[in-house]
Amino acid sequence: MTYTNSPIEKINFNNHEIFVKRDDLLDVDFSGNKARKFYYFLKHDFPNITNIVSHGSAQSNAMYSLSVLCKLRGWKFDYYVDHIASYIKESPSGNYKEALKNGMNIHEEEFPKQLDENTMFINEGGALKEAQYGLELLAQEIITWAEQNCYENLKVFLPSGTGTTALFLQKFLPFPVLTCACVGDEKYLEKQFNDLEKTNHPIILQRKKKYHFGKLYKEFYETHKDLLEQTNIEFDFLYDSLGFIVLEDYLNSLEDNNSKILYIHQGGILGNVSMIERYKHKYEKEV
Template structure:
C-alpha cells in the first residue's frame, strides 16, 4: 500500500499558479498529514501494545487516522473528548462515523493521567517528536522533485492546527516554509512550535480577520466551491479554505515574480461530510 510519494501537480486558482503536493491521494484510508505524522507507528512493530489512546475533538482527522492505524495493527483504540454533540450522536457522520466503524471506543471525559505499559498514548493532533520520521520523508520527496524539475526559489505553504507538520518540514527543507494558524491565534501556534523545537520555526502569516475554529463562514464555503470548480480538487473545509485565502493574499503581495510556490494538500476530506451538512443547515440557500 502506498503511504508515501504523493504526486505534485501545477494548478491555477483565481489566476494564481502554484504547485500542489497531493498528500490527499496517499491512500484512501490513511492519507494527508496524519499519515505522515503517524508513519513512524505504521512502520514500527508494536509488539506488546494492546491499545492506542488519544484525545481531541469528535470530528478530528487524527481520530479517524488513528482508528485506521489501530485496525491495521490489530489493537484497540480509545479516544477521549470533552463533548459529543447530541445531533452527531444521533446522526453519525464524517470522521466520527468512520472511526466508530473501525472499532473506536469514545469517552466523554478527561484523559487518564497514567497508562499501563501496553498502551501507546498519542497526543492530540499528533504533536509529538515521532512525527518527524514521516515528515522527513515528505521533505525529501519535495527536495527530490524540486531538484529533478529545476524548481528555483521555492516557498512551501500549508495551514496549521498544532503546527507539527509545518515545523518539521522547515527543519528538513532548505526552502522557506510558510503557514497560518487555523485552530488558535499566532501566539498559540508559536507556543506549539516551542514545545517541539526551540528554533528554525516556519513563518506564520497573520490573519487580517479573526476566525473561530470550527465556526461556519460563508466565505469559506464559497472558496471551497471555487476551488472545486477551478481545480477539480476537493479540499478540506476547516483548514484549506482559510489556508488558501491567506496563501492567495501572500502570493499577490509577494513582489518576487521569480518565486515558485508549493501548497501541501493535507487530506481531511472525510471531515467535509459533517461540515457540508452544517453549512446547508445554516445557509438554506446553499
C-alpha cells in the same frame, strides 16, 4: 502499502499558478498529514503495545487516522472527548462515523492519566516528536521533485493546526515553509512550535481577520466552492479554505513573485461530509 510518494499537480487558482502536493491521495483510508505524522507507529515494532489512547474532538481528522492505524496494527483504540454533540450521536457522519466503523471506543470523559505498560498515549492532533519520521520522508519527496525540475526558488505553504507538519518540514527542507494559524492565533501556533523545537520555525503569515476554529464563515464556503470549480480538487473546509485565503492575500501583496509555490494538501476531506451539512443549514438559501 508504503503510504509515500504522493503526486504533485499544477493548478491555477484565481490567476495564481500553484503546485499541489496531493497527500490526500496517499491511500483511500490512511492519507494526509496524519498518515505522515503516524507513519512512525506503522513502520516500527511495539511488541508490548495492544492499546492506543488519545483525545480531542469528536470529528477530529487525527481521531479517524488513529482508528485506521489501530485497525492496521490490530490494536485497541480508546479515544476521549469532552463532549459529543447530540446531533452527531443521533446521526453519525464524517470522521466520527468512520472511526466507529474501524472499532474505536469513544469515551465522553477525561482521559486517564495512568496507563498500563501495554497502552501507548498519542497526543491530540499528532503533536509529537515521532512525527518527524514520516515528515522527513515527505520533505525528501519535495526536495527530489524540486531538483528534478530545477526549482531553486521554491516556497512551501500549508495551513496549520498544531503546526507539527510545518515545523518538521522546515527542519528538513532547504526552502522556506510558510503557514497560517487555523486553530487559535499566531501566538498559540508559535507556542506549539516551541513545545517541540526551539529554533528554525516556519514563517507564520498573518491573517487579515480573526477566525474561530470550527465556526462557519461564508468566505470559507465560497473559497471551497471556487477551488473545486477551478481545480477539480476537493479541499478541506476547516484548514484549506483559510489556507488559500491567506496564501492568496500573500501572493497578491508581492510586487514581484518569482518563486514557485508548493501547497501541501493534507487530506481531511472526510470531515467535509459533516461540514457541508452545517453550511447548508446555516446558509440554506444562499447555498
